[in-house]
Amino acid sequence: MPFATTRATLSRQWALLRQLPSRSPGITSAELVWGLRDVGFIVSKRTVERDLNELALIFPLERNDKSIPFGWHWSAAAVSELRGNFDLQAYLRGDALQPVQGDGIELQAWISDLLARQLRDAPLTPDMQLTALDHGHRLRATVSDGWPLRWWLLSQGDSLVVELPQPLREEIGRTLSSAAAQYQD
Template sequence: MPSATTRATLSRQWELLRQLPSRSPGVTSAQLVMRLKDAGFPISKRSIERDLNELSLIFPLERNDKSIPYGWHWSTAFAAHRSPLLEMLGSSSEGLREFELSSCLQHELPPFGHPEKIELIAWVNEHLARLLRETPLSADMRLMALEQGHQLTATVSNSWQLRWWLLSQGDGLIVEQPVALREHIALTLISAAAQYQA
């Protein structure tokens, strides 16, 4: 498993990416210092700027250089001509008039993993609970405050995406139910940790 320092850096950078707006003029480094402090990540302006420069090499981030202080934001579009999978059509096309994404996702597209729903019960830390309040896992998700952390309950699809997300939370989440899912996550983490013992 990654060290505590590595996990803290990843958590901070993830929060930093979440704070960036989708358009210009963006948000300044000084504003990001305050936002990250409010989210529980005290950090200097210089460290924020270093993180932004490093992250911009991986993610589509832009710096608005039109005025000082500079503002950072997500890029507004991807260059379609760079994709080898796209092909120019000879005439304009028109979208479906009666297309609903939610209906398509629920009924028409083949599901990933297993289509059945499960009740997920897990312990989550304060930081993850704060994120889940903003982006719930399901309509019936509940967070119950405990002496330390929160108990998460939600009805979710039993899919590879769920397992991938659970594993990506590291020590910020512990699956309690269902037992089969808890055992799967535990075995995966034990196997991964063993790779670092050599």
Template sequence: MPFASTRATLSRQWALLRQLPHRSPGITSAELVWRLRDVGFTVSKRTVERDLNELSLIFPLDRNDKSIPFGWHWSASVVGEVRGNFDLQGYLRGDSLQPVLGEGIEILAWVSDPLARQLREAPLSADMQLTALEQGHRLTATVEDGCALRLWVLSQGAGVVIEQPSELRSEISKTLLEAAAQYLDTN
């Protein structure tokens, strides 16, 4: 199932980003393989290297080429503690995924239990609230409205369902339906 595979890749890459230190000499690919195993991802060193190269095109990552094996770490230009307490609100306000479409919006969403655990460690905003439900949690938060928000929501796969605002819900739904249509067997 391609959607499940994409979701697993995104989850693994997110876990990988959380393992990276903030300064040189960094951490080697071999060390990252073991750390990922500790959090439930069994992958090869080559997969980790491929992920790091791809992620470095999107995120401010540096590779310490001074000695072999190479060490990976967050660039000195990064603001905020990404590894342990990722400041999503700060990231959403950042320049990396402009343009911002507006001031701030209040989102209401259902989130899975694993995502709720992550959000407790790294809240979306100062006013974020999580309310336990029979299955999952209800999330409310005021966040910047922009491309980064949409990418974050889409990267969570089935772990988040936007309920409000309805315009954002419709936009996410349309994007997911169009993506799923690409995987339908037409033969």
């Protein structure tokens, strides 16, 4: 069941991102609730607000605080490709948002069997390696460092645990802990 819940949350958040306009004054949380209902997601305004706050940690989103109700929109720095359909693996490998620093970083992570099957069909990088473990797989790949990588890592939920590099593992852990704390009340 956690996989189904994670998938529903990711699908809802993706639908939410697709509704955001590219400039101020933006769209309100209440308008987003109705937009989500139109595509099959029945959620509260509070859920939309939580989603937006979490997504703003990963994506270049801005909240227009100049008038109430607040409007949400993509930052001027956002790449327009995010609003339509795009190839995630190509986007993660690309340098559209940030130049690749050196040769990238060596990512090592535990991943679920399902994610391993998906990555076999669409590898993250040409040098990606998957090693079967008793439970799940070990992923190794040289990837571009930046927020697209972080977004992808976080979007995998409990299907992925970053092992190395240690600073990235700690950063992802802090982000997930902060997000989980918002659900404690």
